[in-house]
Amino acid sequence: MYAQAFFVAVFGLAAIGFGVVVFRTSSMVRSALALLFSQTAVGCMFLAMQTEFLGVLQIMMMATEMSIMAIFMVMFMMDPGGLGGMEMTHQKRFSISAGVVAGGAAIAVALLADWGPVTVEAPDAEMQTRALGIELLGRSMLIFETAGITILTAMIAATAVAIPVYTLSGNGGTETKETSE
Amino acid sequence: MNFVIVLLALLGSVWLLAVVEGWTTTGRLRPAAPLLSGLAHLGRESIVPRTPDRVFFETAPVLLLIVAVLGAAVLPLAPTLVIADLATGALFINAALAYVLVALIMAGWGPNGAYAMIGGWRFLGQLIAYAMLIVMPITAVAMRAESLVTTVIVGSQDGLWNIVYQPLGFVLFFIAAMALAFRAPFDLPTAPGELGGGVDAEYTGVRLGVLRLARLTLVITLASATTVFYLGGWHGPLLPPWAWSLIKTLAVAVSMLLAGRYLPRIREADLMRWCWTLGIPLALLNIIVVGLLVLVVP
Amino acid sequence: MIEVTKDLPRSADGLAMDWMEVPFGPVFPGLPGGLKLTLTLDGDGVTEGQATSLVGMINESEEGKEIDAETFIERLASAMPLASVSYRLLACLAIERAAGLENDSATDQARAVALECERIASHLGWLAQTGRQLGFAWLTDRAATLQLEIRRASGKRLLELTPALHALAARLGRTPLLKSRLKGIGILPSGTAGLSGPVARAADDAGDAWARLWQRLDEIITSLDYIKATGEPGLPVLRNIGRGSGTGEATVETPRGEAQLSLILEHGQVKSYRLDTACSHHIGLVAKLVEGRELGDALVAVGSLDLSPWEVIS
Numbered sequence: 129m130y131a132q133a134f135f136v137a138v139f140g141l142a143a144i145g146f147g148v149v150v151f152r153t154s155s156m157v158r159s160a161l162a163l164l165f166s167q168t169a170v171g172c173m174f175l176a177m178q179t180e181f182l183g184v185l186q187i188m189m190m191a192t193e194m195s196i197m198a199i200f201m202v203m204f205m206m207d208p209g210g211l212g213g214m215e216m217t218h219q220k221r222f223s224i225s226a227g228v229v230a231g232g233a234a235i236a237v238a239l240l241a242d243w244g245p246v247t248v249e250a251p252d253a254e255m256q257t258r259a260l261g262i263e264l265l266g267r268s269m270l271i272f273e274t275a276g277i278t279i280l281t282a283m284i285a286a287t288a289v290a291i292p293v294y295t296l297s298g299n300g301g302t303e304t305k306e307t308s309e
Numbered sequence: 310m311n312f313v314i315v316l317l318a319l320l321g322s323v324w325l326l327a328v329v330e331g332w333t334t335t336g337r338l339r340p341a342a343p344l345l346s347g348l349a350h351l352g353r354e355s356i357v358p359r360t361p362d363r364v365f366f367e368t369a370p371v372l373l374l375i376v377a378v379l380g381a382a383v384l385p386l387a388p389t390l391v392i393a394d395l396a397t398g399a400l401f402i403n404a405a406l407a408y409v410l411v412a413l414i415m416a417g418w419g420p421n422g423a424y425a426m427i428g429g430w431r432f433l434g435q436l437i438a439y440a441m442l443i444v445m446p447i448t449a450v451a452m453r454a455e456s457l458v459t460t461v462i463v464g465s466q467d468g469l470w471n472i473v474y475q476p477l478g479f480v481l482f483f484i485a486a487m488a489l490a491f492r493a494p495f496d497l498p499t500a501p502g503e504l505g506g507g508v509d510a511e512y513t514g515v516r517l518g519v520l521r522l523a524r525l526t527l528v529i530t531l532a533s534a535t536t537v538f539y540l541g542g543w544h545g546p547l548l549p550p551w552a553w554s555l556i557k558t559l560a561v562a563v564s565m566l567l568a569g570r571y572l573p574r575i576r577e578a579d580l581m582r583w584c585w586t587l588g589i590p591l592a593l594l595n596i597i598v599v600g601l602l603v604l605v606v607p
Numbered sequence: 608m609i610e611v612t613k614d615l616p617r618s619a620d621g622l623a624m625d626w627m628e629v630p631f632g633p634v635f636p637g638l639p640g641g642l643k644l645t646l647t648l649d650g651d652g653v654t655e656g657q658a659t660s661l662v663g664m665i666n667e668s669e670e671g672k673e674i675d676a677e678t679f680i681e682r683l684a685s686a687m688p689l690a691s692v693s694y695r696l697l698a699c700l701a702i703e704r705a706a707g708l709e710n711d712s713a714t715d716q717a718r719a720v721a722l723e724c725e726r727i728a729s730h731l732g733w734l735a736q737t738g739r740q741l742g743f744a745w746l747t748d749r750a751a752t753l754q755l756e757i758r759r760a761s762g763k764r765l766l767e768l769t770p771a772l773h774a775l776a777a778r779l780g781r782t783p784l785l786k787s788r789l790k791g792i793g794i795l796p797s798g799t800a801g802l803s804g805p806v807a808r809a810a811d812d813a814g815d816a817w818a819r820l821w822q823r824l825d826e827i828i829t830s831l832d833y834i835k836a837t838g839e840p841g842l843p844v845l846r847n848i849g850r851g852s853g854t855g856e857a858t859v860e861t862p863r864g865e866a867q868l869s870l871i872l873e874h875g876q877v878k879s880y881r882l883d884t885a886c887s888h889h890i891g892l893v894a895k896l897v898e899g900r901e902l903g904d905a906l907v908a909v910g911s912l913d914l915s916p917w918e919v920i921s
Contacts, residue, residue: 157418164411184397188404192436195410199433203624203650209362218407239520253396304590310717334744423629427651427902493742494784502637504901573741573788575901577651 135176141171150219155199157211164194181260182252310505312392318555319381323525326562330525333570341575355514356422360452366419369508370516373412374523379405383458386552387543399451400461406489409527410436413491413498413508416520420511428498428507434577435488435497438584441483441522445592447477449599450538463542472542474602477595479539481588485566488523488580493569497577500551531544624649632659633916636905637740639689641916644909646897653905656897660919664737664882673876678700679844683868683882689732689915691724693861696843697868701880705850705855705872710792717841721832722859724765724840727772728757729862730805730823733913734775737820740910741788751773762839769831776824789817793896793908802889804864808914816911823913850875861885863913 146166150159167190174183202208217223251259264272327343357366382405383398385391402537410432417429451457453474456467472479488495499507514521535555536542543550545557631637631644638644641662647655664686674682680702684695696718731754738746753775755767779785793816795802802810809815809822834840856869864885871878889912896912897905 158362158364161365161411161415164491167513180395181397182394182398184401184404188400188407191411192440193409194432195414195436201429202430254456254458255395257387423648425626427648431651480615493744496742497903499905500742502742503906505631505636569742570744571787572783573738573743574903575784576788577901579784579787 132178134175138175139169139172139176143173153208153210154212154214154216156205156208157198158210159216160194160201162199163192166196168272178250180257181257186265207280311390313368315381315386315392316378318386318551319378319418319526319529322529322559322562323522323553325559326525326529326566329563332568333567338364339482347522351515352523353514355516356511358422358511361421362419363385366511367516368581369412369416369419369559370512370519372408373413374519374526376405376408376412377523377526377530381526381533384530384533385463386554388463390551391460393458394518395541397457398461399447399457399538402459403447406443406530407491409522413525416508416512417498424504424506424510425508428500428504428510430497430590431500431507431577434489434581435495438581438588439485439488439495441590442481442588443489443583445589446475446482446485448476448585449478449539449596452596452599452603455603456591459537463537463544466541466545468483470544471539472541474537477591479535479601480593481592482538482567483535483561485584485588486535487568490528490531490565492528492555492565494572494575495580496569496574497580500574502574507510528562528565529558530547533558535561616836619672620686626654631699637910639736639858639914639916642771642914644893644897644906646902646905648902651902653897653900653902656894656905658891658893658909658914659674659915660886660921661802662916663887663919663921664750664917665921673873675850675880676872676877677845677877679880681872682853685916687915689917690725690863691862692721692842693859693866695723697857697861697866699845700857700859701855701868701870702872702881703846703855705853706851706875707853708846708848708851709711711846714827714841714846716837717839719839720762720837721836721842722834724757725758726830726862727765730827731757733750733823737910741785742905743782762834765831767835769835771830772827779820779824785796786817789820789907789911790815792816792900793819794909795892797894799892799895801891802859803885803888804862806864806885806889813823815915816907819911819913828852848875849874861918863915863918864889866918882920882921885916886915887920890914890919 135194146169148163149162150166153159153162168187171183171186171190174186177183190265197239207214324343327337328340332338332344358361380402381403382392383395413432414429417425417427417432419425423575439534450462450471453471456462457466466474491498497507498504499509504510509517509520533554536554540557540561542557543554547551547555613870621825627648627649627838629646631646633643635644641660642658643661645704645888646653680695682700683698684691687694699718731750734750735747735754738748738750753768753771757765760768789815795806795813796812799810803821805822805826809818812818824903838846854869854871854874856867858865858867861884868880868881870880892912893909893914896908900908
């Protein structure tokens with residue numbers, strides 16, 4: 129029990145630490161990868177809390193997601209290497225107050241909510257995986273499928289909007305036609 | 310104890326693979342060569358390029374080695390010979406190997422060199438191509454075993470190996486595993502003829518030694534995964550279970566090595582196109598076929 | 608952000624990124640040594656590029672300095688290490704013509720066989736280099752082995768190697784991924800001027816890297832047939848020219864295309880000369896071939912030209 133609490137605390141602090149690094153560096157790639165490791169630490173917290181499937185899933189998903197975010201940063205930001213020492217924060221007053229309010233709310237929920245009796249023995253990992261699968265393909269199926277299709281549609285739409293219109297020119301090459309000025 | 314045994318088996322396999330690799334490229338069988346060149350790496354100057362991203366540069370080779378070993382940790386050599394028999398083993402190996410990408414992006418970005426950087430980002434494109442072909446065949450394997458536990462997956466192949474039960478899945482997984490291990494003909498991030506070594510280009514000395522060890526370990530891990538998922542793991546007559554696991558793993562690793570010798574490097578665009586227009590529909594078909602088999606055949 | 612990126616050059620995909628100028632060569636595994644390719648990269652796409660030779664000859668004989676005819680031949684042959692027999696032959700022919708010697712059919716025949724031998728060896732060398740560029744280890748090993756054998760071979764031994772060369776071509780036809788790797792890469796715009804050699808002959812076909820590969824493989828077979836029908840190779844040696852004088856001009860179809868040499872001979876000494884080679888023209892095609900291509904495709908396109916940096920005359 130104490131060992132578990134210790135590891136949850138260690139990974140939690142690591143998650144916060146990497147989260148701070150996200151804003152303390154001026155390199156976009158470092159920032160993205162710091163966010164990645166922050167999320168990985170959250171995944172490790174799941175593992176420490178004996179939710180194996182969620183933890184492993186979190187660790188897996190974040191690696192690719194954040195790497196893809198990193199390449200978008202490199203493509204769209206003007207100083208991805210942070211050689212110009214860019215400041216990562218902006219709208220300071222607003223963001224500080226928003227952070228304080230959100231943090232306070234989270235702590236309040238954690239302390240004030242009625243969490244019910246503490247589970248003495250968590251079901252083993254195999255049972256959890258099974259229960260999760262039945263939940264996903266039973267009661268929650270409609271919600272998850274709707275969300276999945278919506279995300280897919282959004283991705284296809286975003287890609288379609290982002291691709292310029294190509295027209296085949298006479299000499300066999302492709303030329304870009306400006307869609308808007 | 311298991312930890313030590315599996316680690317030694319991994320190291321031994323890496324050594325054998327390195328010997329075979331030397332044999333195919335130089336035509337001479339020199340068992341001591343991997344050790345000697347490893348020692349030579351230790352003795353050489355390990356140059357740090359100008360204005361590197363030092364954290365990434367130093368972390369990348371070590372991270373690659375760690376994820377390869379972590380991936381191997383859930384793969385059983387024998388019914389009880391496994392470091393961690395996780396309830397989510399088949400998912401965990403995906404999670405571990407996803408960090409190959411992170412390591413390569415770090416190795417590409419860290420040294421502040423054009424060849425390395427292009428190599429690193431190229432691998433991100435490669436991931437978009439192969440990732441689904443790793444995950445979807447494993448899904449079909451887990452469907453047959455009705456479990457994500459790797460030992461149960463091997464157990465489910467008692468009598469009929471998955472290579473026979475789902476040959477399509479095996480072919481897709483084998484190709485995708487080669488792409489994940491960035492072996493020729495999928496060596497786009499290193500591509501000696503195009504990028505002069507790519508992500509390897511700026512590494513020297515002991516760092517290069519670690520990187521090479523990590524790459525070979527990754528190949529062994531993936532060969533071991535192929536064995537566990539498709540070749541019946543430790544099943545086989547006469548010999549003890551661990552011996553069968555090792556023999557099959559090495560056979561898969563060597564075949565991955567040899568395939569690259571006889572093929573030119575694939576074009577990035579072709580890899581992407583074939584994986585998405587041909588590979589993913591086939592992987593879906595594989596899932597459907599296996600699903601029907603699981604339902605129909607008792 | 609818009610203020611920062613609005614003046615940056617735009618690539619075909621409309622993204623404004625920092626462009627990098629990256630050197631490939633003069634010592635790069637995928638390119639012939641001595642060739643320097645400077646590519647401006649936008650991500651992994653090439654926006655522009657140009658090739659220069661760092662080892663090419665300078666087309667100027669030193670003022671008032673006469674060179675002995677034999678020395679001239681040796682110098683020219685050793686200045687072109689990738690096709691020394693062709694240039695030796697070229698120099699011999701030009702000098703002999705300047706001295707007014709008639710053609711001698713027996714010598715011509717032996718010389719032609721030597722030239723064809725070199726063509727086979729040179730094309731095999733190109734195959735090995737292409738294998739290195741494409742990470743196709745088997746091709747590199749096989750072509751390099753055959754190249755060495757052929758450089759040492761007599762006429763009879765050459766004929767023994769014929770099945771091996773046929774097998775190599777057949778094997779390449781069966782190799783998966785090779786066609787998709789080369790087909791449609793490095794297409795020259797129709798009506799490109801200044802082409803010669805295999806590049807020109809392949810331009811009648813599809814004019815891409817795949818057509819150039821097959822043009823060279825076909826030439827290997829054609830040369831073999833010629834050698835079979837003709838006889839033993841004989842290294843070009845200058846015939847006795849005495850202390851002749853005059854102007855001579857010769858053209859030789861080297862493995863990489865036509866080379867032309869004109870020179871003035873005075874009392875057995877070369878007074879001045881003018882050399883023109885295929886590679887000097889081909890190197891100018893690089894800029895067009897790489898523009899707007901993915902990096903790997905651009906390098907394959909450059910490789911398919913079979914540029915020899917030594918044969919670039921500036």
